[in-house]
Amino acid sequence: MGLRSGAAFMESLRDGRSLYIDGERVDDVTAHPAFRGVLTTLAGLYDAQLDPEFADVLTVWDATSDEAYSTTLLEAHDHGDVLARQRCDRLRTELTYGMMGRLPDFMNAYLLDVKSSLEHVGKHEEAARMDACLARLRREDLAVTHTLVDPQSDRSTQDAPPEAVRIVERRADGIVIRGARLLSTLAPVANEVFVGPYAPRRPGQEDYALVCMLPLDAPGLKIVCRQAYDRGDGLFDTPLSGRFDEGDAILVFDDVFVPEDRVVVAGDLDAYNNVVRNAVGYGPLQGAARSTSKLKFLAGLATVAARTTGRAASPRYQEELGEIMGLLNVAEGLLDGAALDLSRRIGERRDPGSVLRGHGRPGEESRVGIAALTFFFPYAIAKAVEVLRTVAGSGAIVMTEGELRHEEIGHLVEKYVHGPGISAERRLQVMRMVWDMTCSPFAARQALYERYYTGDPVVGRVRFFNAPKTREAEALAERLLGTVVPD
Structure with missing residues (x-):
């Protein structure tokens, strides 16, 4: 598919996800007033990729597929590639005035770091799985967010609480996960979520050593949002809240199936604990x-x-x-x-x-x-x-x-x-x-x-x-x- 327009991005979010905000279930996130402003901003970034004024900075050409993809997904091999990424990062963050800490740009960079860290510690199978995820993002131009923090049921310890996301069933074609993760910024308006590492896991916590990616409309996944800050007061009175309220959410995984091709780590403590420890940056x-x-x-x-x-x-x-x-x-x-x-x-x-x-x-x-x-x-x-x-x-x-x-x-x-x-x-x-x-x-x-x-x-x-x-x-x-x- 290659690069998407803002309209295509908006259409992709009409997926029937289970999303809750201000005490109500939202059937169509693109039609809810709490998300109208930030969705307009994100759609504008997608359109900017197709704008001749910005395309040479925001996109790169893949000779293999004969398609362009976002520069935020460029894996750098030399300083020229790094400078291309830096120009792209600066332009995209200036277009959003630095107000959005979890643009898809952040996760695209994070996922490249995950691959680099796994490769560095010799976890080549897991790195290859991460590489396959990155290739899919280049093809489909998806907006990805993450969820990293365990429920704060007991802050006196960093051990995984029983409420944390864990593997409850292993199948030949994937795994079933259950539990919750906190502070998933951008989740209400993203396509997919990366379930990544929090605190290091210790022996006996293998079921909590989980890294995977899945769509936010996955059956059993609930997106429970904090109160919206965009209350529809208009861009004159709330010019920042009305454009850049990314939305934060708790994600509840109520026996969610994750296909094998979306699993990066499932029980390997060494791989889990090194997912970002040796990232290139x-x-x-x-x-x-x-x-x-x-x-x-x-x-x-x-x-x-x-x-x-x-x-x-x-x-x-x-x-x-x-x-x-x-x-x-x-x-x-x-x-x-x-x-x-x-x-x-x-x-x-x-x-x-x-x-x-x-x-x-x-x-x-x-x-x-x-x-x-x-x-x-x-x-x-x-x-x-x-x-x-x-x-x-x-x-x-x-x-x-x-x-x-x-x-x-x-x-x-x-x-x-x-x-x-x-x-x-x-x-x-x-x-x-x-x-x-x-x-x-x-x-x-x-x-x-x-x-x-x-x-x-x-x-x-x-x-x-x-x-x-x-x-x-x-x-x-x-x-x-x-x-x-x-x-």
Whole structure:
């Protein structure tokens, strides 16, 4: 089939899936108002692939099939391929302003990382299964999401709770799974779901060591959504909620059959525990591109808000905005660094002697992408939101478009709610966007999402402490200590 249009994507979602939101069963997700905005956004991305203005960046040509497919599914073999992916990631995330953390782009990169990790640890059969899944995605241009987190029935332990997804029956043609997984972002509007690893599984937990992909209309699969943030208030009043509310859901697998060709891992603890541990870094590159686009948008919106209120003329606010622009410059460098890291790792796995070591070079490989996502971007994005809140001040607490258009008071709004040389309509439009980015339920979810984008930040910091780079830094300090002559 190759590349799909936005209309074809929408039609593919009319599949009779079992989806529940706000206390009701939804028969057609494309017709429900809670998903209308995000579906329009996603359909626009599908159409962009077919637009001559964007096609050379968003798609690549496969000489074997004589068809184009999404660049987000390009398996890189050299630095040129990595740069092609980086351009695509930047364009797609700028088209969505960095607001959607779980675009299909994320999962396409993640699945390439899964394949690379399985290959690296010698799990070639599982890697081949993952490769077959990727080939199918290239042919069918599907939107895939994931579900990774076990039910939080007891957070005092990382052992799989009895409610977690597990294998309950093995058949010659596949497996039957039962249980639940949390926080499946984009699940309401995706085609398929990747059921992947959470915490490492231990001996005795083989039935919980499960990796597979299946369509979201699979019999027995229930999609239970959180409350929608797009409440139909219109794009003037909720310009972000009304476009980018991805939707999060709990997935309940009520004895769901998974065909053999959709199973990647089923009981192999070593394969399960290494699904992403040795990834080359497609995911961090995509994540860095998305985070950079979001930081760029926030920096721009804060500047627009400052000009709208007149605060851009004040050195106090120029200093605040200048810091965000500085962070944006750092982000651009980190994005380039993540691309270089990915290229170097791909090259080293192809030719172990290709990466030079020795004097004047790092002794241990760097992990720029995941480090940026763990440490830099959560701080930078939170700081940018705080600056946005500061430059807008109480001006972000504003009336709606309804008051502006009201026949009795509209002229009063025009008279009293303008900015310096700026109409009341323009000021309200800007401040409604600021409100949606800083104070709305959508904004609160965005803040939480950024904090936990790579998982528990404490676990991430401990992981970096236990990485080889720590020993390299420690050795440098010990070298100087060894030259000190005691008094």
